[in-house]
Amino acid sequence: MAHVVLNDLVKSYGSFNAVNNVSLTVNDGEFVALVGPSGCGKTTTLNLVAGLIPITSGEITIGDRLVNDLDPKDRDIAMVFQNYALYPQKTVYKNLAFPLQMRRLPKDEIDRKVREAARVLDMTHLLERKPRELSGGQQQRVALGRALVRDPAVFLMDEPLSNLDAKLRVQMRSEIKRFHQDLSATVIYVTHDQLEAVTMADKMAVMSGGVLQQYASPAEVFAHPRNTFVAGFVGSPAMSLIPLDVTAEGGESVLRSSEGWSLRLSAENARKAQRSSTPKVILGARHSTLRLHKDAVPGTVPGKVYTVEPTGDVTFVQVYLGEHIVIVSLDPGALVRADEPVWIEFDQARLHLFDGETQQSLALG
Amino acid sequence: MTSSAIAAPAMGARRKPIDGWRWAGRLFLLLMLFFTAVPMIWMLLTSIKSGFAAMQFPPQWWPAEPTLASYQKLLDPQNSVGQDFLRFFWNSLYVSSITTVLSVAVAVPAAYAFSRFHFPGRRFLFFSVLLRNMFPAVIFLVPLFILMRFLGLVNTHGSLILTYMTFGLPLAIWLLKGFYDNIPIQLEQAARIDGATRFQAFLVVVMPLSVPGIIATAIYSFIGAWNEYIYAYTFLTRNDQLTLPVGIQRFFSENTADFPGLMAASFMMSVPVVVLFLLLQRYFVRALTEGAVKH
Numbered sequence: 001m002a003h004v005v006l007n008d009l010v011k012s013y014g015s016f017n018a019v020n021n022v023s024l025t026v027n028d029g030e031f032v033a034l035v036g037p038s039g040c041g042k043t044t045t046l047n048l049v050a051g052l053i054p055i056t057s058g059e060i061t062i063g064d065r066l067v068n069d070l071d072p073k074d075r076d077i078a079m080v081f082q083n084y085a086l087y088p089q090k091t092v093y094k095n096l097a098f099p100l101q102m103r104r105l106p107k108d109e110i111d112r113k114v115r116e117a118a119r120v121l122d123m124t125h126l127l128e129r130k131p132r133e134l135s136g137g138q139q140q141r142v143a144l145g146r147a148l149v150r151d152p153a154v155f156l157m158d159e160p161l162s163n164l165d166a167k168l169r170v171q172m173r174s175e176i177k178r179f180h181q182d183l184s185a186t187v188i189y190v191t192h193d194q195l196e197a198v199t200m201a202d203k204m205a206v207m208s209g210g211v212l213q214q215y216a217s218p219a220e221v222f223a224h225p226r227n228t229f230v231a232g233f234v235g236s237p238a239m240s241l242i243p244l245d246v247t248a249e250g251g252e253s254v255l256r257s258s259e260g261w262s263l264r265l266s267a268e269n270a271r272k273a274q275r276s277s278t279p280k281v282i283l284g285a286r287h288s289t290l291r292l293h294k295d296a297v298p299g300t301v302p303g304k305v306y307t308v309e310p311t312g313d314v315t316f317v318q319v320y321l322g323e324h325i326v327i328v329s330l331d332p333g334a335l336v337r338a339d340e341p342v343w344i345e346f347d348q349a350r351l352h353l354f355d356g357e358t359q360q361s362l363a364l365g
Numbered sequence: 366m367t368s369s370a371i372a373a374p375a376m377g378a379r380r381k382p383i384d385g386w387r388w389a390g391r392l393f394l395l396l397m398l399f400f401t402a403v404p405m406i407w408m409l410l411t412s413i414k415s416g417f418a419a420m421q422f423p424p425q426w427w428p429a430e431p432t433l434a435s436y437q438k439l440l441d442p443q444n445s446v447g448q449d450f451l452r453f454f455w456n457s458l459y460v461s462s463i464t465t466v467l468s469v470a471v472a473v474p475a476a477y478a479f480s481r482f483h484f485p486g487r488r489f490l491f492f493s494v495l496l497r498n499m500f501p502a503v504i505f506l507v508p509l510f511i512l513m514r515f516l517g518l519v520n521t522h523g524s525l526i527l528t529y530m531t532f533g534l535p536l537a538i539w540l541l542k543g544f545y546d547n548i549p550i551q552l553e554q555a556a557r558i559d560g561a562t563r564f565q566a567f568l569v570v571v572m573p574l575s576v577p578g579i580i581a582t583a584i585y586s587f588i589g590a591w592n593e594y595i596y597a598y599t600f601l602t603r604n605d606q607l608t609l610p611v612g613i614q615r616f617f618s619e620n621t622a623d624f625p626g627l628m629a630a631s632f633m634m635s636v637p638v639v640v641l642f643l644l645l646q647r648y649f650v651r652a653l654t655e656g657a658v659k660h
Contacts, residue, residue, distance in 0.1 A: 102560030
């Protein structure tokens with residue numbers, strides 16, 4: 001096992017920077033998720049680490065070795081692909097044996113390792129089958145097996161679960177997590193599904209437009225998103241974000257919307273709002289921090305229900321505040337109807353403020 | 366109700382009614398079959414007639430005295446007819462085989478490069494490969510002859526091999542590129558991570574998967590070279606170098622009367638192609654339809 005360091009990594013195609021100055025450290029035994037929407041550069045970053053595409057500038061270190069110019073085969077890595085990339089003409093046994101054969105291990109040792117991996121992944125009975133005779137979940141498991149027979153320094157996984165159906169995905173998710181815990185392996189895991197990242201990873205690297213937006217533990221990213229992109233990307237349903245003007249009224253800071261409603265800020269939030277580069281901020285609030293009232297309570301903001309979405313254990317209600325929508329979660333028993341007038345209460349301790357211009361978090365410290 | 370009683374109407378519903386269009390289609394296919402098969406059957410029948418029987422009118426539909434004399438004569442290295450025929454046959458086999466091997470050797474890496482690598486002028490090169498196919502082959506007869514004379518290749522089999530390669534390669538490259546496009550690049554990436562060099566990944570993973578394409582390409586080049594007449598007729602003059610198509614034509618224009626011999630030679634010329642096709646046709650069909658639908 002080994003740590004991985006990316007230092008000012010850049011990959012450009014012509015004038016387009018697919019990966020732009022990404023720096024991060026993956027500690028030994030850590031599970032790091034690269035997460036972001038499609039085209040954000042996460043898979044490119046992974047391919048750079050794997051050595052499948054040449055880097056434009058920057059440094060990649062695996063263990064204590066600079067691997068910039070090493071072939072993929074010399075980087076001591078294993079990779080699991082989204083489409084599994086099993087060799088279709090080989091049996092499962094030969095698929096698992098291939099990486100060992102390429103490293104010229106003795107035959108009996110190959111056999112021992114292949115059977116051990118098959119036993120761990122519970123697929124000894126599949127060894128003589130061809131990949132096309134396996135189900136999606138079994139193929140996925142073979143791909144995982146092929147990565148782990150070699151005992152590499154780093155595991156790279158490129159959306160390994162996205163071709164599976166929903167139920168199997170949840171099951172394989174816990175299997176991969178278990179596998180990481182048992183092996184205390186260093187894993188870099190690419191996914192577009194923030195839920196996968198949050199549930200599996202020790203740390204998540206949120207990317208957008210080739211730029212690393214935030215790199216921290218899922219809890220930290222969830223609690224303290226560094227900018228509006230991260231705030232809107234992590235968490236489901238997404239954090240509601242509303243652009244507002246900061247005004248001073250009678251010695252207090254008040255957020256005022258262009259449609260006329262206003263929100264008085266607590267002293268701490270007022271100090272945050274004053275850090276904004278312009279008198280505009282973006283207010284962020286997660287659904288669980290908002291409360292819905294059916295009557296006008298002082299300090300609440302009036303709105304109108306747009307839709308009610310019961311999901312079983314919780315009901316999400318979309319509410320129009322002026323022309324912006326906020327999402328509130330309620331008990332499933334709550335009786336709310338579309339178009340009903342309601343009042344929304346913000347939790348001053350748990351709301352987020354972002355600079356209206358730079359979109360960066362205004363959190364103190 | 367029994368299960369068979371339920372199944373019966375379902376079967377009937379699935380079968381389409383046979384209407385006039387279907388019969389017209391069958392009739393058309395029958396006519397086409399007649400059109401292509403009768404000359405071949407006639408060739409075979411004539412080849413086992415005696416020289417006299419072949420000239421009779423009205424013709425004997427079935428030879429009164431079938432004989433393999435013509436075949437014996439052609440395959441007997443003791444007489445001059447047999448010597449010539451076997452030499453032509455060998456020449457054709459030689460030229461076609463070398464053409465095939467070289468075409469595959471060029472087409473495989475070329476197609477792979479067009480499929481996988483992005484290099485300046487890739488599109489231009491790829492379409493210019495097709496340029497040759499946009500003109501009838503005869504147009505190039507004189508220029509190529511002059512070129513071959515300049516290269517000192519006139520009256521060598523090399524001139525034919527080079528020419529046949531330029532004619533066969535465009536389609537071969539296009540066909541194979543389609544094949545490589547269909548092989549997920551992740552397979553090679555996986556192999557490279559598993560410890561293979563780029564070339565090993567190509568050899569161990571990509572090549573076995575493209576075998577049907579390579580076989581189709583090989584058949585295509587072989588048949589093209591085997592059947593070609595005009596260039597062989599123009600580039601070669603020495604009798605001992607002629608390939609079968611030219612050889613048969615030239616040899617039997619000197620012995621006009623020997624129709625059974627001519628037909629026997631024609632039949633034997635078609636044997637290698639038919640055998641190749643029968644052995645490998647399933648690959649050929651697969652190669653031509655590969656990529657037509659997404660899997």
